[in-house]
Structure formats: structure tokens, C-alpha cells
Amino acid sequence: xxxxxxxxxxxxxxxxxxxxxxxxxxxxxxxxxxxxxxxxxxxxxxxxxxxxxxxxxxxxxxxxxxxxxxxxxxxxxxxxxxxxxxxxxxxxxxxxxxxxxxxxxxxxxxxxxxxxxxxxxxxxxxxxxxxxxxxxxxxxxxxxxxxxxxxxxxxxxxxxxxxxxxxxxxxxxxxxxxxxxxxxxxxxxxxxxxxxxxxxxxxxxxxxxxxxxxxxxxxxxxxxxxxxxxxxxxxxxxxxxxxxxxxx
Amino acid sequence: xxxxxxxxxxxxxxxxxxxxxxxxxxxxxxxxxxxxxxxxxxxxxxxxxxxxxxxxxxxxxxxxxxxxxxxxxxxxxxxxxxxxxxxxxxxxxxxxxxxxxxxxxxxxxxxxxxxxxxxxxxxxxxxxxxxxxxxxxxxxxxxxxxxxxxxxxxxxxxxxxxxxxxxxxxxxxxxxxxxxxxxxxxxxxxxxxxxxxxxxxxxxxxxxxxxxxxxxxxxxxxxxxxxxxxxxxxxxxxxxxxxxxxxxxxxxxxxxxxxxxxxxxxxxxxxxxxxxxxxxxxxxxxxxxxxxxxxxxxxxxxxxxxxxxxxxxxxxxxxxxxxxxxxxxxxxxxxxxxxxxxxxxxxxxxxxxxxxxxxxxxxxxxxxxxxxxxxxxxxxxxxxxxxxxxxxxxxxxxxxxxxxxxxxxxxxxxxxxxxxxxxxxxxxxxxxxxxxxxxxxxxxxxxxxxxxxxxxxxxxxxxxxxxxxxxxxxxxxxxxxxxxxxxxxxxxxxxxxxxxxxxxxxxxxxxxxxxxxxxxxxxxxxxxxxxxxxxxxxxxxxxxxxxxxxxxxxxxxxxxxxxxxxxxxxxxxxxxxxxxxxxxxxxx
Numbered sequence: 001x002x003x004x005x006x007x008x009x010x011x012x013x014x015x016x017x018x019x020x021x022x023x024x025x026x027x028x029x030x031x032x033x034x035x036x037x038x039x040x041x042x043x044x045x046x047x048x049x050x051x052x053x054x055x056x057x058x059x060x061x062x063x064x065x066x067x068x069x070x071x072x073x074x075x076x077x078x079x080x081x082x083x084x085x086x087x088x089x090x091x092x093x094x095x096x097x098x099x100x101x102x103x104x105x106x107x108x109x110x111x112x113x114x115x116x117x118x119x120x121x122x123x124x125x126x127x128x129x130x131x132x133x134x135x136x137x138x139x140x141x142x143x144x145x146x147x148x149x150x151x152x153x154x155x156x157x158x159x160x161x162x163x164x165x166x167x168x169x170x171x172x173x174x175x176x177x178x179x180x181x182x183x184x185x186x187x188x189x190x191x192x193x194x195x196x197x198x199x200x201x202x203x204x205x206x207x208x209x210x211x212x213x214x215x216x217x218x219x220x221x222x223x224x225x226x227x228x229x230x231x232x233x234x235x236x237x238x239x240x241x242x243x244x245x246x247x248x
Numbered sequence: 249x250x251x252x253x254x255x256x257x258x259x260x261x262x263x264x265x266x267x268x269x270x271x272x273x274x275x276x277x278x279x280x281x282x283x284x285x286x287x288x289x290x291x292x293x294x295x296x297x298x299x300x301x302x303x304x305x306x307x308x309x310x311x312x313x314x315x316x317x318x319x320x321x322x323x324x325x326x327x328x329x330x331x332x333x334x335x336x337x338x339x340x341x342x343x344x345x346x347x348x349x350x351x352x353x354x355x356x357x358x359x360x361x362x363x364x365x366x367x368x369x370x371x372x373x374x375x376x377x378x379x380x381x382x383x384x385x386x387x388x389x390x391x392x393x394x395x396x397x398x399x400x401x402x403x404x405x406x407x408x409x410x411x412x413x414x415x416x417x418x419x420x421x422x423x424x425x426x427x428x429x430x431x432x433x434x435x436x437x438x439x440x441x442x443x444x445x446x447x448x449x450x451x452x453x454x455x456x457x458x459x460x461x462x463x464x465x466x467x468x469x470x471x472x473x474x475x476x477x478x479x480x481x482x483x484x485x486x487x488x489x490x491x492x493x494x495x496x497x498x499x500x501x502x503x504x505x506x507x508x509x510x511x512x513x514x515x516x517x518x519x520x521x522x523x524x525x526x527x528x529x530x531x532x533x534x535x536x537x538x539x540x541x542x543x544x545x546x547x548x549x550x551x552x553x554x555x556x557x558x559x560x561x562x563x564x565x566x567x568x569x570x571x572x573x574x575x576x577x578x579x580x581x582x583x584x585x586x587x588x589x590x591x592x593x594x595x596x597x598x599x600x601x602x603x604x605x606x607x608x609x610x611x612x613x614x615x616x617x618x619x620x621x622x623x624x625x626x627x628x629x630x631x632x633x634x635x636x637x638x639x640x641x642x643x644x645x646x647x648x649x650x651x652x653x654x655x656x657x658x659x660x661x662x663x664x665x666x667x668x669x670x671x672x673x674x675x676x677x678x679x680x681x682x683x684x685x686x687x688x689x690x691x692x693x694x695x696x697x698x699x700x701x702x703x704x705x706x707x708x709x710x711x712x713x714x715x716x717x718x719x720x721x722x723x724x725x726x727x728x729x730x731x732x733x734x735x736x737x738x739x740x741x742x743x744x745x746x747x748x749x750x751x752x753x754x755x756x757x758x759x760x761x762x763x764x765x766x767x768x769x770x771x772x773x774x775x776x777x778x779x780x781x782x783x784x785x786x787x788x789x790x791x792x793x794x795x796x797x798x799x800x801x802x803x804x805x806x807x808x809x810x811x812x813x814x815x816x817x818x819x820x821x822x823x824x825x826x827x828x829x830x831x832x833x834x835x836x
């Protein structure tokens with residue numbers, strides 16, 4: 001583990017685990033990541049044509065499903081989630097995250113990049129969990145839970161690394177190195193994009209609120225909530241062929 | 249040369265794609281089955297890809313791609329409502345605008361960019377028109393009154409329509425507009441009772457059987473029935489029209505009492521167990537609220553259809569929209585309503601909008617005559633047996649190859665009669681939210697402990713929720729009191745008849761506290777393998793009924809692929825999986 005990265009994780013974690021409400025947010029995010037990973041691994045197990053990898057992906061998927069349950073249980077035990085989120089949990093949706101964007105990770109990346117991704121992502125998770133446990137940041141039950149899943153995470157890091165090493169032995173070292181570099185770069189880029197999106201979201205919300213506060217009041221005098229009861233349907237005077245092509 | 253039309257619903261909840269060839273359904277599937285995101289709202293990229301594969305065409309071969317609603321009109325309603333509810337809409341406005349300006353407003357561009365469709369092939373239906381089309385145009389009836397009821401579309405929350413044999417096929421008669429919405433009324437009570445909106449409504453329906461409608465007077469304050477089949481909400485109790493996450497105002501809590509905490513064990517009087525007297529009283533209040541809301545919505549629907557019948561006559565009612573999935577209310581309409589025939593589109597929620605949009609384009613826009621009715625609902629994807637065998641081998645799974653599915657019914661019936669709980673995966677998956685014998689978990693309904701076993705070991709869901717029975721068409725009338733108008737909806741598990749008195753106590757696992765069951769009548773022509781299985785089970789048990797619940801675990805969409813089914817087998821305590829003719833025992 002790089003010293004800089006370790007220090008960085010340590011510093012961020014010291015703050016984030018101590019902020020009120022954040023442990024629940026962090027555990028929820030981990031649960032969602034595990035759940036998403038379950039579906040990604042299952043999709044990979046379906047798509048790969050390598051029998052040995054299919055089995056490993058499948059077992060990996062089942063581990064992730066179990067981990068998602070562990071995280072969800074900790075979230076529920078720690079409480080502090082609002083009614084809406086708790087209701088989602090009761091619907092089983094708190095950790096629901098499937099294959100987003102139309103293609104599974106495996107389909108997007110291909111076998112080598114996918115293996116590189118799994119290896120890098122799982123290794124980073126181990127780094128994070130180790131820092132949390134070493135610094136005793138979460139509550140004791142959560143630490144015990146993280147320690148319980150750590151051996152699984154080690155398997156999840158080891159088998160893709162072994163696969164990548166095999167590829168190296170087959171003379172595909174350059175391809176493997178490129179894949180690892182690309183995956184690390186993409187993870188950084190995605191992190192940055194996520195951060196930018198969040199900042200953009202906050203900024204646009206502020207602007208839109210100002211717009212709301214300044215522009216809407218004069219019109220609000222004219223605005224009326226619809227009355228109840230039957231009303232005549234809106235008649236579209238345009239020819240059907242024209243109206244059917246319109247979004248409005 | 250064939251005409252190909254793809255209908256799409258998306259960007260609110262339950263995205264779906266439906267492909268028509270010359271007006272006949274070739275493929276229909278919800279995106280959640282592929283993406284594994286429950287109620288997935290994103291553009292149905294994978295469902296569309298599969299629909300096109302199933303049709304053997306590419307996107308360029310489509311004559312039209314039809315979106316199920318008009319986004320600009322919806323945006324207009326949201327803006328107008330934000331203005332009308334100023335300043336209370338201050339929380340919702342920025343959120344809604346971020347979502348709309350960032351994505352939802354640009355549906356045309358998204359469809360072109362995502363699917364590569366030529367812009368001139370795009371059509372846009374209307375939300376309730378799509379529901380109406382889905383309800384009527386694939387029904388077996390030439391003429392009907394059509395009722396569409398849900399949360400909200402563009403502006404309408406309830407629509408009354410006339411369906412005709414000839415063009416224009418569907419004529420609007422009247423509508424009720426947002427925020428006066430039966431769907432939002434029920435969703436608000438769902439939220440008060442600690443369930444997720446747009447997801448937990450059927451739990452309220454299940455909870456209702458444990459209560460008495462002693463809050464009916466209060467419900468009548470919230471939902472007022474007016475002359476001519478009209479209704480309105482008293483908006484002083486609701487906040488869903490201006491608040492992004494909170495559906496009700498403190499006044500509603502003053503009226504009905506403290507809300508239920510999500511996840512709180514439900515222990516009303518009938519299933520009190522060792523709960524404290526205080527907990528039982530509190531839970532009984534929740535059950536009574538559920539019963540009152542259920543009673544109110546049933547009465548409201550009856551009020552609407554009686555007035556519609558009085559004014560427009562006819563003997564047939566077709567229904568769609570999320571509220572039409574309330575099977576208890578549907579049965580009441582069938583039993584006490586004025587119509588002799590009732591047809592409810594099995595994917596009555598927003599997913600069904602994709603079907604309606606496509607049918608609307610074919611009949612109403614292109615002017616084509618009525619084509620086919622929707623009888624079979626196995627319209628989703630299937631997997632080749634060789635592909636399944638390869639997966640089983642690769643995973644090192646122990647299995648028996650029983651040949652095709654029809655030969656495995658005998659073994660499955662034996663397992664079921666022995667008390668096993670099995671996963672049943674047969675051919676193409678179902679269209680709509682119900683598992684009707686193609687992706688089902690099945691069990692013997694006679695065991696007193698079967699319900700608890702399935703809940704605790706497999707489904708991991710609330711113990712108060714009932715399981716549904718599937719019965720052969722030939723035996724249905726011997727076991728249940730079936731209102732004539734409920735017969736067709738029961739093919740899609742959309743009504744709740746009562747077990748005959750002489751059968752009382754014989755099906756404890758599938759009979760709800762009030763003696764009703766959400767029955768599926770299984771016709772041989774619709775589900776040949778499932779029918780054969782139930783018949784074979786009857787040979788062992790003299791009971792032509794099986795407990796049938798969807799093949800998924802809590803929080804998951806219903807399984808789609810063999811690998812989903814195998815993962816579900818491993819993550820639960822199912823005894824055996826029947827996978828397109830392969831028998832896979834649980835590894836434990």
C-alpha cells in the first residue's frame with residue numbers, strides 16, 4: 001500500500017467516521033457497492049466462455065450478495081436513517097443496484113480489463129477496510145463484520161491477479177500492464193467525475209432555488225392547483241399525424 | 249413487408265419495451281429483468297436489444313419507436329404545480345428542475361442517441377392514452393368503457409374512455425387531474441404505514457385483511473366522492489404535490505395517529521404472538537388504517553364505474569394503470585360493479601404503457617384494424633437448453649437432465665407432494681409483475697407451516713403477506729366462489745375470490761385471513777407445462793392447487809436467466825430447482 005494513499009485514506013476516514021450520520025451513509029454506500037458487484041459478477045459469470053472463470057465469478061457474486069446483507073444489517077442496527085430510506089430498506093431496495101447503463105461491466109471492459117478492474121477495486125477495498133479496523137474507527141460490531149469479510153476480499157483480489165499473471169506468462173504482459181494502468185486511471189477519472197457531478201448538482205440546486213425565489217413569486221399569484229372532479233379532456237386540435245410526433 | 253413498432257416506457261418507474269410485428273406482440277419485457285434493478289426506470293436499453301433480437305431485426309428496420317407519454321406536457325404540469333404551490337414547493341422545485349433539465353426534458357434526443365433511431369420515426373403517445381390502449385386494444389372485446397387510474401401521467405390521474413371496434417378506437421370522455429389522484433391517495437397511506445411508495449402498495453392491501461375499516465369516516469374526509477362519479481382529495485392533508493419526499497402533512501398524523509416505523513414487526517390482534525398489549529393496539533391501528541384505505545379506494549372505484557355505466561352503458565370494462573393492480577378492489581368491481589365483463593391488462597402499471605404506446609401507434613395512428621388479443625403472457629426471453637447445460641457444467645452443479653420441461657412435471661409433482669419447495673423456471677419469462685408459472689417458487693398449499701417456511705427460509709419477507717394459489721381452470725369453480733366478471737382477470741392473478749365454505753381450512757398456505765386468495769386460474773392453452781404440473785400434483789394430493797409466488801428474493805427483480813435462478817437457489821433454502829427440464833437439487 002502506498003504511504004501517501006494510506007495517509008490520505010486515514011485522514012479522510014478519521015473525519016468521515018466521526019461526522020454525525022456518516023457511518024450509516026458509508027455503510028450504505030459499501031452495501032450498494034457490494035450489491036452492484038454481485039450483479040456485475042453474475043453478469044460476468046453468464047458472459048464468460050471460460051468454465052473455470054465462470055465458477056470463480058459465480059462464487060465471487062455469492063460472496064458479494066452476502067456482504068451486502070452484512071452491510072445492510074449494520075445500517076439497520078445503527079439506525080439513524082430517515083423514514084423514506086427505512087421504507088426503501090423494508091422494500092429491499094436500500095442496497096438494490098444492478099447493471100447500470102445498458103451494458104454490464106464485463107461487456108464494457110472485456111475479460112482482461114474486467115479482471116484488472118476486479119483486482120484493483122478489491123485491493124482498494126481491503127486497504128480501506130484495514131485502515132478502518134486498524135484505527136478502530138467504526139463501532140466494534142462493524143469492525144468484527146469487516147474482519148469477517150476480509151478473507152473473502154483477499155480471495156477476490158487473489159484470483160484475478162493469478163489470472164493476470166497467467167496472461168503475463170502467455171506473453172501478454174504488455175496487455176496486462178496496460179489494462180491495470182487503464183483501470184487505475186479510469187477509477188481516478190470516475191472519482192473526479194463523481195465529485196464534479198456532486199459539486200455541479202449542489203451549484204445548480206442553489207441557482208435553481210434562487211431562480212425559484214426570484215422568478216416564481218409574481219406568477220404564483222396567478223397559479224392555481226387543479227380542482228378535483230371530472231374535467232373535459234384536453235382536445236388536441238392538431239392533426240393526429242402531427243400531434244403524434246410532438247413531445248408536447 | 250411487415251410493419252415493426254417498438255413501444256417504450258421509461259424515466260419514471262418500471263421501464264419496458266414491447267415489439268409489435270403487424271400489430272401482434274413479438275416480445276415484451278421490463279428492463280428490470282435484464283438490469284436487475286428493481287422497478288428500473290432508465291431507458292430500456294437491454295430490453296430493447298433483446299426485443300429486436302427476438303424479432304430478428306435491427307433498429308433501422310423499425311417503422312416507429314413510440315414513447316409512452318409526452319414529456320413536455322408533463323414538464324408543463326410540474327412547472328405549473330410548482331408555481332401554484334409556491335412557496336411550499338421550494339424543496340421540490342430545484343430537485344425536479346435538476347432532473348428534468350438534466351435529462352427528462354430531452355427524451356427525443358436521448359432516444360435518438362441511445363437507440364440510433366431516425367428522428368422522423370419517433371412518436372409520442374400520452375400517459376393515460378397508453379394505459380387505455382394497453383387495456384382495450386389487446387382485449388378480446390370490440391367495444392368497452394375504459395378506465396385508467398394511477399398516480400399521475402401528464403396531467404390526468406384518472407381517465408375515462410370509450411373503446412370502439414372501428415377508428416378512432418379510443419375516445420377520451422373525461423379525466424380527473426393532478427393532484428386529485430386515487431393512486432397518490434393510496435401511496436400516501438402506504439408511506440404512512442411505513443412502506444416504500446410505488447413499491448409497497450400491495451403490502452397495504454395484504455395488511456388490510458387484519459383490520460376493520462374503523463377509520464372510514466376519516467378516509468372520507470381525505471377522499472371525497474362527488475356527484476357523477478367524480479372525486480377529489482382534501483389537499484390540506486397531503487404534501488406529495490409540493491414536497492419531494494414527504495407525502496402527507498402533520499394534519500394527517502393528527503387525524504390517523506402516529507405513522508408506523510418501517511420494518512416494525514406487524515403484530516395486530518390476529519397474529520399478536522408474544523407482543524405487548526401496547527404494541528398489539530398500535531399495530532391493530534395500522535391494520536385498521538390499511539383496511540379503511542382499502543375500503544375507501546374500493547368504494548371510490550365502484551363510485552366511478554357505476555357513474556360511467558349509468559352515463560355510457562355497455563357491459564364491458566377494460567382497466568389499466570397502477571391502481572388496477574389492486575386485486576382486492578378488482579374483485580369488488582367484478583362482484584359488485586355494473587359490468588358483466590372485466591378485462592385488466594396484466595402489466596397494468598407503467599410498464600404496460602410500452603404495450604399501449606405501440607398498440608396506439610398501430611391502430612390509432614396507422615389506422616390498422618384490431619389484430620390480436622393478449623392471452624399468453626410468456627412474452628419475455630428464454631434460454632436454449634444447451635446454453636443452460638453449459639452453465640450447469642461449468643459451475644460444477646449436480647443435476648439431472650429430465651429431457652424437456654414437460655417430462656419434469658412428474659418429478660416436480662412428486663417433490664411438491666413430499667413437501668419440498670421448488671423453483672420453477674420454464675421457457676420465456678412473464679410480461680407484467682406477476683409470476684404465473686414461468687418463473688415461480690412453488691409449494692404444497694395444504695401445509696399449515698408452508699407459508700412461514702416459504703417466508704422465513706426463501707422469500708425473507710413479512711410474515712403477514714399472503715401467498716397466491718394457482719389452480720387449473722377445470723377445478724377453479726369447485727374450489728372458489730368466482731364472480732363471472734372476475735374469471736378473465738383471474739388468469740392474470742388480478743382478483744381475490746373466496747375459498748368455498750366446504751373447502752375451508754384445506755389450503756392454509758394460500759388463504760388470507762379474510763378467506764380470500766389472489767388466485768391464478770391456469771388454462772392449458774396459456775401455460776401447458778404449468779397446467780400439467782398442477783394436474784400431476786393433484787394426482788398425488790387430490791388438490792389441483794399449488795402455492796405460487798414469484799421466483800426472487802426480497803429486493804431482487806424476478807429471476808430472468810438460468811444463472812439468476814442458480815444464484816437464487818444458492819442464496820435461499822429452496823429444496824430443488826427445475827430449470828427448463830434440468831433438475832437441480834439444493835447443494836445443502
